[in-house]
Amino acid sequence: MTFNELGLRAELLRAVSESGYSQPSPIQSKAIPVVLQGGDLLAGAQTGTGKTAGFALPLLQRLSEKPAQKSRPIRALVLTPTRELAAQVEASFRLYGKHLPLRTTVVFGGVSIRPQITTLRQGVDILVATPGRLLDHVSQKTIDLSKVEMLVLDEADRMLDMGFLRDIRKILALLPIQRQNLLFSATFSDEIKRLADGLLKSPTLIEVARRNTAAEQVDQAIYRIDKGLKRALLSHLISGQNWQQVLVFTRTKHGANRLAGQLAKDGISSTAIHGNKSQGARTRALADFKQGKVRVLVATDIAARGLDIEQLPHVVNYELPNVPEDYVHRIGRTGRAGCSGNAISFVCAEEHKQLHDIESLLKRRIPLQEQEPGLTLTRSEVDTVRHRTPRRPATPAASRRQRTGGNRSTAARPDAGKAKKPQPGANARSARPKAHYGSSPR
Template identity: 60%
Template sequence: MQFSELGLSAQLLQAVAEQGYQSPTPIQAQAIPVILQGRDVLAGAQTGTGKTAGFTLPLLQLLQQQAIPQKPRPVRVLILTPTRELAMQVYESVKTYGKHLPFFAEAIFGGVSVLPQIQNLKRGTDIVIATPGRLLDLIQQKHLDLSRVEYLVLDEADRMLDMGFIRDIRKVIGFLPKKRQNLLFSATYAPEISQLAEQLLTNPVEISVAKRNAAAETVSQLVYGLKREYKRELLSYLIGNGNWQQVLIFVRTKHGADRLCKQLIQDGIRCAALHGDKSQGARVRALDAFKDGSITALVATDIAARGLDIDQLPHVVNYDLPQVAEDYVHRIGRTGRAGADGQAISLVDPEEAYLLAAIEKLLKREIPRVADTGYEKVSLDNVNSKPKPKPQQPRSAQRTRPGNHATSPGKQSTPARKSNYSRTNSR
């Protein structure tokens, strides 16, 4: 199938062709005709499948079929996203595909000055892409009127629920007219998504282009089992020995992201950290440097698990396993996009074995283990639940046994890797 067979206008087809695309992805081929028919949609698709164009193209087409309203233009399309990064990605998609059409779009999110956003809203805009918090602020301050919205999109709806946005979403919906077309996109189908879909959607067409809660087939997955104190050394070795040019590394905490990034820089690896405490400007600069190759490694918390639009990212590393198994699918979905091959590596210590078991239960298969990691072997098997914390001993009974001290990367009690990492390898 070609894009020309989907009923899109000449202006949209020109914009698509200028991006070098001829054939739609499966989600685009299924979603675009249904959306153009005016139907509500419940769509499940892995990241990297082209879902953003799957709803931006038909929405632009629907706007084009209507008369342009008088100034100031009312908001007719509202797209809600969980993160600033995803909001910017969708905004860029709208600009790219709508470049030959006379429509205005505005991205609304926190972390930046609100004044330019208010000024643009006064001018009038057809399409608003927003995170829920900043959107509600502008509504409550009377800077934004959603009473004439005709199309509502919830993008990465499962992530919005995970981040606690369900109340904000319901508040936003309360400001919308009841008669509208609703599109809900989600990478996974938790029970909460089904409940939200029942409340929001009217007789929806359900579209699914990948197994539910499944990892993309183009991503090869490996597990390295080792003690935690050796993770950073192994990571540096993999980057340098493999001459990796681009790797996205996930950690659990903001402090952990900053600490690991400093350690990698000490190892001679060009690196930046990305997490919620970074200003929007710092986050944009880090992403731009990662995309243009100025840095090799981007160390991120799960704020980056969704919405990062990086073409052909070859490597993703789970330095820490996520607490929620579904987040593993989102993380590794940053690689292996749009049919390209990718590699996802998880560095797992024995205390994370229960998290690995939950991930494999979700995937319904075991992730292959690397037999020889270069370090002493550890067991990651037969752990199905989180270990219970040990009872606190009286202070008088607490003793440190000889030989039980944790081994730091600089004072290893076990042999180091068989091949030494060279700092110059990552340059």
């Protein structure tokens, strides 16, 4: 099947052809006819299979079939879970609709709301938004959703995971009852099905891949390695195999910053992206990575969904995710649009449970990668890495043990059994060592 057989108008076919596509993906060939007919849709496909074009192309066609109103009210609303995904979806609408007289814009948090208000006042046909910033506009009365004809929930499962269900319900209450609803999701959890039951009317169900499956064109492997040697192995793989573009996942924001800095000390250009970064910093980091200005992008699971990096060759799970489904989305950043990809996971002793849960989800064992002779870590390399890695500040008790030679028994100490003299002004509270806390979870 070709795009010409899907009933799309000439302007859309021209844009698709100029983008280099000739044949629709399975999700596109099944979803586009359903959306063109005006029915509700519940669609699921593994990440990287072209879900965005599956709803963007028919949505653009349906809107273009009706004459635009002079005031240009919002007629189509697309909700996404993250800022990066919102920006990418809006860019796809612009790309596919460049030969049509339709206006598109995107609103998300982390940036000034004033330019968004200015654009909205000029009128837009299609709005792509994150739920939180959309409700900010609603509260300021800068957005009117009473004319929306089509609603799309993209990556709906991720929105629920991020706690957006209450916001989604608030937004649904502002929309007209009569509208077309499209729900796209990488997975079909029971919670998603409950949301669909309350939102969709006699929907067509499309699922082009088994639930929670990884892309077949992604080669997966694991390295069993001591936690303290992960950084050395990563540097060795990147340098030894001359990897030029690598997306590395960590569990925490602090861990992402630290690893990016350590790789930079190893002479590997790196940058980090996570939720504590400003939107400007996140945008610059992603742009630098896509343009090849940096070789490594270290990220938390904020990048596990929605990031479309063309022909990304390598994904590394520096730390396994706590939620097994996130593994599928992480490695789905490679092997997209029919290209091959490579996904490697570093597994230490503390992560055996996460690995077991991931393999149970995939219903398969991930192959164990043996270190090649050229990549074997020497003791000098390990010692060098450990020397460069800053240690955590020691607790007062640990510092005393270091000064006194460690945990010796009381019988071996000359002052064993002697009562200690209280220090002037000391009390139970001041004598208690202060607690030291690790970094907060992502």
